[in-house]
Amino acid sequence: MSAGLRERALAAASGVVDPEIPVLTIADLGVLRAVRLAGDTVEIEITPTYSGCPAMRVIEQELATALRAAGIGKFRIATVLSPAWTTDWLSKEGRRKLAEFGIAPPAGISRRSHFGTDAVACPRCGSAETERISEFGSTACKALYRCRRCAEPFDYFKCH
Numbered sequence: 264m265s266a267g268l269r270e271r272a273l274a275a276a277s278g279v280v281d282p283e284i285p286v287l288t289i290a291d292l293g294v295l296r297a298v299r300l301a302g303d304t305v306e307i308e309i310t311p312t313y314s315g316c317p318a319m320r321v322i323e324q325e326l327a328t329a330l331r332a333a334g335i336g337k338f339r340i341a342t343v344l345s346p347a348w349t350t351d352w353l354s355k356e357g358r359r360k361l362a363e364f365g366i367a368p369p370a371g372i373s374r375r376s377h378f379g380t381d382a383v384a385c386p387r388c389g390s391a392e393t394e395r396i397s398e399f400g401s402t403a404c405k406a407l408y409r410c411r412r413c414a415e416p417f418d419y420f421k422c423h
C-alpha cells in the first residue's frame with residue numbers, strides 16, 4: 264500500500280510542467296528533488312531554478328493539484344534552497360526538449376568560453392556565432408540572443 268502511494272505520488276509530481284517552459288516537466292528540469300513517504304504523508308522537495316523565481320508559486324499549486332487528482336490528500340511540499348539548483352540538473356531529455364522548443368539549452372561549465380560568458384549555440388542552425396542582445400528574454404530565467412548566421416533571435420535558458 265505505502266509503496267504504491269509513493270509510486271503514485273512520484274508519477275503525479277513528475278508530470279507537472281514548468282509554467283515558463285511547458286514542454287519541460289519539473290523532473291526534466293531537476294526542480295523535483297525528492298518524493299518520499301513520512302508515515303502516510305507524501306513529502307516532496309523542490310528546488311527553485313533561482314531564488315525568487317516567480318514560477319515556484321505556480322509549481323507548488325500545480326503539484327498540489329496533481330497530487331489531489333491522483334487521490335493523494337496528505338502531502339507536504341517543501342522548498343529546498345541548498346544545494347542550489349544548477350543547469351547541470353537538467354536531464355538529457357530536458358535539454359533535447361528545450362532545443363526542440365527553440366530555446367538554447369544551457370551550455371554548461373565545460374562549454375563556457377574563455378571570456379566568462381556562455382558559449383551559446385543557435386537552436387535553429389547550431390552556429391556558435393551568437394550574440395547576447397539582452398540579459399533578460401521573455402522571462403527573467405532567459406536571456407535573449409541572436410544568431411549571426413541565420414539572424415534569428417532566440418531565448419537562452421540561463422538560470423543557474
Ligand SMILES: [Zn+2]
Pocket residue numbers: 385386387388389390410411412413414415
Ligand atoms: Zn542560427
